[in-house]
Amino acid sequence: MAQAPTSRRRFLFLLGGAGGLAALPALRSTLKKVERTSWALGADVSITTLHEDALDAERAIDDAFAELERIEEAMSLYRPQSQICRLNRDGVLENPDPYLVTVLRAAAETSERSGGAFDATVQPLWSLYSEARASGALPSPEAIRAAARRVDWRNVDVTEQRIRFRADGMAITLNGIAQGFAADRVQAALQARGIRHALVNTGEFGSLGRRADGTPWTVGIQHPRRPDAYVALAALEGRFLSTSGDYATSFSDDFRHHHIFDPRTGLSPTEFSSVTVLARSGMEADALTKVLFVQGPGRGLDHVRAVPGADALCCLKDGRMLSTDGFPRVS
Helix, strand or coil: CECCCCCCCCEECCCCCCCCCCCCCCCCCCCEEEEEEEEECCEEEEEEEEECCHHHHHHHHHHHHHHHHHHHHHHCCCCCCCHHHHHHHHCEEECCCHHHHHHHHHHHHHHHHCCCCCCCCCHHHHHHHHHHHHCCCCCCHHHHHHHHCCCCHHHEEECCCEEEECCCCCCCCCCCCHHHHHHHHHHHHHHHCCCCEEEEECCCEEEECCCCCCCCCEEEEECCCCCCCEEEEEECCCCEEEEEECCCCECCCCCCCECECCCCCCCCCCCEEEEEEEECCHHHHHHHHHHHHHHCHHHHHHHHHCCCCCEEEEEECCCCEEECCCCCEEC
16 A cells, blocks of 8 residues: 655646536636645645635635644644654654544544555555665565554554554554545535535545536546556546656656555566546545555455445556546547
8 A cells, every 4th residue: 555755646636627528507607716836744735616705615625624724733743743753753653643543543434445555654665665765775575574564453442542553563554545534624614604516635645516617627647658648538517536667756766666565575566557547435436546556456346336426447557548438538
């Protein structure tokens, strides 16, 4: 699964026409477009709203960025005093933020359902590979095996009062799920202020309503080997979209070793160059990309098909593409 800190995956973010998708009647011209961009969770983030009152939209966006700040204080590996950094240093955290409890419990449920393909305790592997890369090398097989022995989601105790590691040398990262949770919370903040049309980008995408021309919000999915190109356009239609790729942080020039790890082996999966998942929540879409990446084309796509409202598009390392029947590709 994906680790942190890492360079963020990139999208070609399209606000133009929706190609072959039929447009609904255009929204009223009285709707005002209000946008804001910033930096959060190690990535550029942006919120675009269409609303009757620009001041109300600004207040809604204020609330959304307040949610991002709270999530960063709990879950960011980029802030040394965040709750997750303190947990990783001390092995225990008293009085955790309820958001952190929620995300860790969701991570554990995903780990159990996926047979360990998703595991938030893979941070020791990220640290190992990152340190080796700094010296121009890869970790030794012995070092990889040693780090992998410290990876086990079942050794994290989570209650509302305390989070604790049950083994020495453990550390967690939530970069495989926190950006999706952030998209969920940002969208909820906008809706609470009455926003009905918006596009949210926290590293994962979510949408409300439609664009001004009545067409769905669409996102271009980056080509895994050509940074200036995309492999497909996807219509969000109220769902959340997440992509994971071997190109985001690579530890070898051939992309064989990268920031997505199989928690059981300590090695990177070899079949995909990127996977994209749409799901009913951002947190679910985010986590499913890692499950799919690790489980591979057969079992992984079956796993996605079994999740209500989920679809996937996969790019294999040989250039072929696979997708579920319901993936909303725009022609």
